[in-house]
Amino acid sequence: MPEARKAILGQIRSAIGRDALADAAAAALDARRPTHTRIAFEDALVERFIARFTSRSGTVERVASLLDVPAAVEAYRQQHGLPARAAIARPLAGLPWPADFAHHPGPAGKDEVLSVTACLAAIAEMGSLMLASGPDSPTTLNFVPDHHLIVLHETQIVRHFEDAWAILRACPGGMPRATNIVSGPSRTGDIELTIQLGAHGPRSVHVILVR
Amino acid sequence: MKVSSPQFKEKSVIALADPRLRQALGQSRKGFVNKRAELVGELPEFEQLRDEARDLKNHVLDNLDHYLERYEAAVTAAGGHVHWARDAEEARSIILNICQRVNAKTITKGKSMVSEEIGLNEALEAKGYTVVETDLGEYIIQLAHEPPSHIIAPAIHKTKEQVSELFETAHGGPRKSTVADLVTEARLVLRDKYFQADVGITGGNFLVAETGSSIIVTNEGNGDLTQTLAKVHIVTSGIERIVPTLEDVALFLRILARSATGQETETYTTLSTGPRRPDDVDGPEEYHVVLVDNGRSKMLGGKFQDMLRCIRCGACMNHCPVYGAIGGHAYGWVYPGPMGAVLTPLFVGLDATYDLPNACTLNGRCESVCPVRIPLPELLRELRHMQYQQGIRPPGEQRALGAWRFVAERPRLYQFANRLAARVLKGLGGRTGRIGSLPFASAWTDSRDMPAPEGKTFLELWQAKPR
Amino acid sequence: MPPSPRVGLFATCLMNLFRPNIGFATVKLLEEAGCMVEVPLAQTCCGQPGYNNGDFDAARALARQLIAVFEGFDYVVGPSGSCMATLRVDYPKLFENDADWLPRAEALAAKSWELLSFLTDVRGMSAVQADYAGTVTYHDSCSGLRSLGIQQQPRLLLASVGGLELTEMRDAEVCCGFGGTFCVKYPEISSRMADEKCANIDAAGVDTLLGGDLGCLLHMAGRLKRQGSTVKVFHTAEVLAGMATGEGIGGVPE
Numbered sequence: 001m002p003e004a005r006k007a008i009l010g011q012i013r014s015a016i017g018r019d020a021l022a023d024a025a026a027a028a029l030d031a032r033r034p035t036h037t038r039i040a041f042e043d044a045l046v047e048r049f050i051a052r053f054t055s056r057s058g059t060v061e062r063v064a065s066l067l068d069v070p071a072a073v074e075a076y077r078q079q080h081g082l083p084a085r086a087a088i089a090r091p092l093a094g095l096p097w098p099a100d101f102a103h104h105p106g107p108a109g110k111d112e113v114l115s116v117t118a119c120l121a122a123i124a125e126m127g128s129l130m131l132a133s134g135p136d137s138p139t140t141l142n143f144v145p146d147h148h149l150i151v152l153h154e155t156q157i158v159r160h161f162e163d164a165w166a167i168l169r170a171c172p173g174g175m176p177r178a179t180n181i182v183s184g185p186s187r188t189g190d191i192e193l194t195i196q197l198g199a200h201g202p203r204s205v206h207v208i209l210v211r
Numbered sequence: 212m213k214v215s216s217p218q219f220k221e222k223s224v225i226a227l228a229d230p231r232l233r234q235a236l237g238q239s240r241k242g243f244v245n246k247r248a249e250l251v252g253e254l255p256e257f258e259q260l261r262d263e264a265r266d267l268k269n270h271v272l273d274n275l276d277h278y279l280e281r282y283e284a285a286v287t288a289a290g291g292h293v294h295w296a297r298d299a300e301e302a303r304s305i306i307l308n309i310c311q312r313v314n315a316k317t318i319t320k321g322k323s324m325v326s327e328e329i330g331l332n333e334a335l336e337a338k339g340y341t342v343v344e345t346d347l348g349e350y351i352i353q354l355a356h357e358p359p360s361h362i363i364a365p366a367i368h369k370t371k372e373q374v375s376e377l378f379e380t381a382h383g384g385p386r387k388s389t390v391a392d393l394v395t396e397a398r399l400v401l402r403d404k405y406f407q408a409d410v411g412i413t414g415g416n417f418l419v420a421e422t423g424s425s426i427i428v429t430n431e432g433n434g435d436l437t438q439t440l441a442k443v444h445i446v447t448s449g450i451e452r453i454v455p456t457l458e459d460v461a462l463f464l465r466i467l468a469r470s471a472t473g474q475e476t477e478t479y480t481t482l483s484t485g486p487r488r489p490d491d492v493d494g495p496e497e498y499h500v501v502l503v504d505n506g507r508s509k510m511l512g513g514k515f516q517d518m519l520r521c522i523r524c525g526a527c528m529n530h531c532p533v534y535g536a537i538g539g540h541a542y543g544w545v546y547p548g549p550m551g552a553v554l555t556p557l558f559v560g561l562d563a564t565y566d567l568p569n570a571c572t573l574n575g576r577c578e579s580v581c582p583v584r585i586p587l588p589e590l591l592r593e594l595r596h597m598q599y600q601q602g603i604r605p606p607g608e609q610r611a612l613g614a615w616r617f618v619a620e621r622p623r624l625y626q627f628a629n630r631l632a633a634r635v636l637k638g639l640g641g642r643t644g645r646i647g648s649l650p651f652a653s654a655w656t657d658s659r660d661m662p663a664p665e666g667k668t669f670l671e672l673w674q675a676k677p678r
Numbered sequence: 679m680p681p682s683p684r685v686g687l688f689a690t691c692l693m694n695l696f697r698p699n700i701g702f703a704t705v706k707l708l709e710e711a712g713c714m715v716e717v718p719l720a721q722t723c724c725g726q727p728g729y730n731n732g733d734f735d736a737a738r739a740l741a742r743q744l745i746a747v748f749e750g751f752d753y754v755v756g757p758s759g760s761c762m763a764t765l766r767v768d769y770p771k772l773f774e775n776d777a778d779w780l781p782r783a784e785a786l787a788a789k790s791w792e793l794l795s796f797l798t799d800v801r802g803m804s805a806v807q808a809d810y811a812g813t814v815t816y817h818d819s820c821s822g823l824r825s826l827g828i829q830q831q832p833r834l835l836l837a838s839v840g841g842l843e844l845t846e847m848r849d850a851e852v853c854c855g856f857g858g859t860f861c862v863k864y865p866e867i868s869s870r871m872a873d874e875k876c877a878n879i880d881a882a883g884v885d886t887l888l889g890g891d892l893g894c895l896l897h898m899a900g901r902l903k904r905q906g907s908t909v910k911v912f913h914t915a916e917v918l919a920g921m922a923t924g925e926g927i928g929g930v931p932e
Contacts, residue, residue: 005295008450008504012276015512021277029277032455034267036462037259052475107493110406126464126476135490139439143432161461168457175289175422177488178439181480186432188394189472190348190364192235192371193242196394199347200401201432201479224866532853536870570864572857572871573730574820592730599732608731608863615727616736620743625722629695644929645903654862658869659900662696662928669689669698673717 038125038160045124045157046209052127053207056184057197060207069151070097072208073116076149080204086114090136092151106138108145115141116149120171120179122157122207123164128183129207130164132176139178143186148202150182153210212330212358214559216543219566223541231370232538239367243529246473247580260466265584267459268520271451272511278420278453279502285423289485291498299329302503306331306412306445307338309499313443315340315409321427321434322346323414324362324523325447325503327545328558331412343404345433347397354381360539360547363471363525368538401433411441411495415448416522417463418500421456424482425500428467430474435481444483444495450502451519463522470582471524506558514593518553520583527577527587533570542567549577549587556594561603568594629668637666685713686748688756688765688790691723692892697927700892703919704757704793711801713755718747726764730858734772741769742779745786753800754786757793757915759822760858760891765790767825792822793915794890798831805838808920813843813884816914817875817898818851819891832890832914839917847882849874856897872901879909886910886926888917899928 013019021029041048050060063072069092077084085102093105108115117137121130129150133139142148158164168179186201197203215222226232251257271278283293296302302325310318318340320326332353335342344353348366352359354377359365366374374393379386382400387393405411413434415425425446427434438444454460460482468474487494510519528534528548539547543564544555552571556564568591577587598604618625639646640663649656685708693700701717708715725740744765748754756762769783797803816836822828829851836844855861855871862868875898879887887902887909889895899911910926 004297004301004504007297008295008502008508009276009279011504011508012279012450012511015508016273016276017512021274026277029274029455030281034456034458034462036263036267036458037256038461039254039256039465055475056478105492110402128476128480133491133494134488135492138491138493139435140493143435143439161464162458165457165461173488175424175482175484177289177484177486177491177494178435179424179482179484180435181482182478183476183480184478186430187478188347188431189242190346190351190366190431191369191374191390191393193238193364193367194371194390196390198398199394199431199433200345200398200436220864223864227866227870532855532871532874533864533867536867536874566864570860570867572820572853572855572860572868574853574857575824576820576851576853579824592732595730595732596734597732599734604732612728612731612733612736615723616733616739619723619725619740622720622722622743626719629691633695640929642930644925645900647904652862654865655900658865658904659872659897660903660928662896662899662903664696665698667698669694669701670717670719672698673689673701674719 038162041125045159046154048124049122049127049157052124053184055127058127058184058205058207060209062209062211064211066210067096069208069210070095073149074098076206077114080147082114082147086116087112087141087145089117089141091118092116106141108138108140110144112145114147114149115145116151117141118151119156121164121167122152123161124157125160126183128181131180131182132168132171133178134176139180142180142182143201146198146202147204147206149206149208151208151210212327212545214544214563216555216559216564216567219541219543219570222543223537223570226537226541231373232368235368235370236535236538239364239529240535243473247469247526250469250473250475254469257466260462261582261584263462264466264582265520267454267462268583271453271455272516272519275450275453275511278455279450281420282418282423282453285420286485286500289423291423291485291500294499294501296501296503296505298505302329302447302501302505303331303334305501307334309443309445310335310340310410313409317341317343317404317407318410318412319343319345319404319408319437319441320349321411321413321429321437322349323412323447324545325414325449326412327359328505329447329503331447343401345401345404345437347394347431350397350401351377358540358545361525361528362523362546368540405436405440408437408441410443410445411437412445412447413438415446415452416467417460418448418453419457419460419482420453422482422484424484426460426480426482428477428480430478432479435479438483439494441495443497443499446500447503448500449507450504451507466582467522467524470526470580510557515553515557515590517585518590520585521550522583524582526580526582530576530580532574532576533572553587553590553594561594561598561601565598565603568598626668626670630671633664633666633668636664639663681712683713683752685715685753685755686751687715687717688748688754688761689717689721690756690758690761690892692896693757696896697892697913699921700757700913700915703913703915703921704755706919706921707793707797707806707915708755710806711797711803716751720747724761724764726761727858729764729768729772738772741772741783745782749782749786752789753796754790755793755796757913758891759792759819759826759828760893762790762792763821763825792826792828792890794831794835795826795828798834804834806835806918808918809840810917810922811841812886813845814886814888815845815847815879815882815884816850817854817887817889817894819889819894820853822890823851828890835918836914842917845882845884847878849878854894854898856894858893861897869901872897876901876905876907880907884909886912888912888914890914895927903928
C-alpha cells in the first residue's frame with residue numbers, strides 16, 4: 001500500500017518537524033557503529049561458556065578431536081536409549097559413523113529424535129551458540145528433534161555478541177536467512193511459572209566441545 | 212479487540228475475589244521480581260545499560276523515518292516484502308490478502324502483542340481459517356477464549372488445575388495433573404500443526420535496519436517452528452521496534468530477558484532475514500513484514516513519545532502492586548499494567564478508559580525497573596491532566612477538587628476548616644482514638660478504621676505554645 | 679551555610695490535622711540539629727492532590743502561594759517524603775514554561791528537604807538521643823524512596839535509638855495502597871494492597887510499625903486496627919525525638 005507508506009512516513013516527519021534527511025545526514029547515520037557497554041568478565045572464554053550454558057540445563061562434553069565425535073554421539077544415543085538414526089549436518093557426514101547408524105543431512109521430519117550439527121560460533125558472555133541456516137545447517141535440525149547435539153571447537157568461542165556479529169557479517173552470502181542463537185534446551189514457565197524443559201524445541205541440547 | 216476498560220472497577224472487584232487468581236499472581240510476583248533482582252544485582256553494568264538503551268531508543272525515534280526506509284530496503288534486498296499499515300484494519304486486510312493468495316487453511320502463530328492489538332485472530336477465524344496459537348500460554352488462553360492477562364506470560368492467571376481442565380476438554384482424556392505432562396501433551400498436539408501450517412505469523416521484538424532482519428526472543432522454540440515450517444512467514448510489528456544495527460541488538464539482549472523474566476537470556480534469539488534461499492532445504496518460501504502504525508506515529512513528538520521506547524518486557528506489570536492485586540484482565544484491552552494504562556487510552560481513546568490512568572498510586576516502582584526508563588507515573592499523571600481538561604471525570608470528583616482548591620487558596624479559611632474537622636473527628640473517634648464508620652467517608656471506613664485527630668491542629672497548638 | 683540556619687517548617691496537611699505530635703517531634707529534631715525553626719501561619723497545602731488528579735492549574739496556584747510563604751527561609755523542611763517531593767521535584771516541572779516562576783520554583787526546590795534526609799545529608803546528623811523499647815519494622819514510603827532516595831537515612835538514625843530493634847519486613851519498599859485519593863477511589867484494590875503489607879508486617883513479628891509519611895501510616899494503621907492487630911504505628915520522627923509515647927496512630931487496641 002504505497003499510500004499507507006507515504007502517509008506514515010509523512011506523519012513521522014511532521015511529528016519530528018523536518019523533511020527526509022539530506023544525503024549527508026543519512027550517510028552519517030548509516031555509518032554509525034555504536035560501542036555500547038559490554039558485560040565485563042575475567043574468566044577464560046571456554047570456562048565462561050561452559051558455566052553459563054550449563055546454568056540453563058545445557059550439557060557439555062569435551063573431546064580431544066573431531067574424530068572422537070561419532071563415539072561421543074553413539075554413547076549419548078545409547079545412554080538415552082535412542083534409535084540408531086539421526087539427521088546429521090553435511091559438514092559432519094564424512095566422519096567415521098558406525099555402520100548401522102542411519103543418517104541424512106536434513107531437513108528434520110516430524111518424528112526426528114536426534115540431530116547433530118556444527119555451529120558458526122559460540123558466545124561466552126551468556127553461554128550461547130550461534131547457528132546459521134544454509135544447506136549445511138538446515139534450521140529444522142535445531143528445533144524439531146528432541147535431542148540436538150552441537151559440535152563446537154574451542155577456537156569458535158568468542159567473547160561478546162559484538163564479536164559474533166563480525167563472524168555473521170563475514171558470511172559469504174551475506175546475512176544468513178535464519179540465525180539461531182541457542183542458549184540451552186527449549187523451556188517454558190507458562191504454567192504457574194514452573195520451568196519445564198522441552199516445550200516445543202529440543203528437550204536436550206548437548207555440546208560436544210572439541211579441543 | 213473489544214474494549215472492556217469501562218468495566219474496570221467491576222472487573223477488578225471480581226478479580227480480587229478470585230482465590231485462584233490471587234494464588235497465581237502471588238507466585239508470579241515472587242518468581243519474576245526476585246529473579247530479576249538477583250540478576251540485576253550481579254551485573255554492575257546494568258544501570259549504565261539502561262541509560263544507553265533509553266538513549267538509543269530516543270535516537271531511533273528522532274530518525275524513525277530514515278531507519279524504517281533503510282530497514283525496508285534491506286528486507287527487500289533479502290527477497291522479503293514490507294507492507295505498511297496505517298491502522299488495525301489495514302494490517303488485517305494485508306494479512307488476509309496474503310492468506311487468501313496462497314490458499315491457506317491452517318495458520319500457526321507465535322506470540323505477538325501487535326496481532327492482539329489489531330484483532331487478527333478474530334478476523335482470520337471469521338474468514339474460515341484455522342488459527343493455532345503455539346506459545347503455550349497463548350495456546351491455553353486460546354482454548355479458554357480469553358485475552359492475555361500479561362504481555363509475556365499470557366496465561367499467568369491460570370492455575371495448573373485450570374489448564375488441566377482446558378486440555379481435557381480440548382484434547383480428550385486422560386486428564387494430566389503434572390506440569391510436565393501438560394507441557395508434553397501440548398507439545399505433541401502442536402507439533403502436527405507446525406507441519407500442517409500454510410502460514411506462520413510471528414511478532415518481532417526488534418527489526419534491524421542494517422540487515423533487514425526481524426528478531427524474536429523466546430524460550431519455547433514455538434516461534435522458530437512457526438516461522439521455519441510454514442510455507443509463508445508473516446511478521447507483524449509496530450513501527451517503533453526498529454533498531455539501527457546488530458550492535459544495538461546486543462545492547463537490548465543484555466537487558467531484555469533480565470528485565471522480563473529474570474533470566475540472563477532467553478533460550479532462543481533468532482534473526483530472520485528474507486525467505487528460503489535457492490539452496491536451502493527448509494525455511495519459508497515467502498517472507499513478509501507488516502509494519503503497523505495504528506496510532507504510534509501520532510505519539511511521536513508529543514508528551515507521550517517516551518512510551519514509544521517500550522520494548523514490551525513486562526517488568527512494569529511484574530512490579531506493579533495494583534497489577535499484582537487484580538491481574539491483567541480488568542484493564543480491558545490488550546496491554547495491561549502500567550504500560551497498558553498509558554497505551555490503552557492513547558490507542559482506544561480517553562473516554563472509555565477513565566480508570567486506567569487513575570487506578571495507580573503513582574508509587575513509581577514501574578519506572579524504577581523499566582529497562583528504557585519510561586517515566587510511567589509522569590505519563591499517567593499527564594493522562595489525568597488531559598482527562599481533567601476534557602471534563603472526563605465523575606462530576607462529584609471534579610466538584611470536590613474545586614472545593615479543595617477554593618479552601619486551600621485561603622489560608623485563614625483553610626486553618627479554620629482544619630480546626631473544625633479536628634474537633635468533629637476527635638468527637639467521632641471517642642475513647643478508642645479511631646473511627647470505624649463515617650458515612651461521607653465510607654470509601655475509607657468500609658475496609659479501614661480512620662485514626663482520629665487529637666482535637667487541635669498543629670498550627671493551633673504551635674501558636675498557643677509559650678516560647 | 680549559616681551555622682544556625684533558619685528553617686521554615688512545612689506543616690503537612692495530614693500532620694496538621696491528624697497528628698500534631700509529629701510536627702513537634704520535627705521541631706525538636708531540627709533544633710537538636712542546630713536549626714532555628716519557624717512555622718509560617720499562612721501556609722496551606724502544597725498542591726499535590728491537584729497535581730496528581732490532573733488539575734495542574736490548582737497545583738500551580740497553591741505552589742505559588744507556598745513559594746511566596748517559604749522562599750525567604752534558608753531551608754523548607756517537612757516530615758513527609760511525599761509532600762517534600764512535590765516541592766523538590768514537581769514544582770520545577772509545573773513551572774517549566776513560566777519564565778517568572780520557574781527560577782523561584784527551582785530556588786525553593788533546591789532548599790526543600792524531607793526531614794530525615796535533611797538531618798543526615800544536610801546537617802550531618804548520624805545519631806539521636808532517644809530510647810524506644812520495642813521491636814520495629816520500617817515501611818519505605820514510595821515518594822520518599824523513589825523521588826528523593828530516602829532509604830538509608832531513617833535506618834541510620836533509628837540504629838542509634840536505645841533499646842530499639844529493627845527487623846526488615848519482606849517487600850518493605852512495595853506500596854501500601856494509600857496513594858492519596860487512590861485509596862478512596864479504588865478502596866477494594868487499596869485494601870488488598872494494605873492486606874499484603876499487613877501480612878508482611880505481621881510476618882516480621884514486631885510490635886511497632888514506622889514510616890516517614892503520615893498518609894501511608896494512617897492507611898496501614900487503619901487496616902491493622904480493623905484487623906484487630908496490636909502493632910503500634912508511629913512516624914519515624916516521633917521515635918527519633920523520643921516522643922513516641924501512648925498508643926500511637928490509630929489509638930488503643932481492641
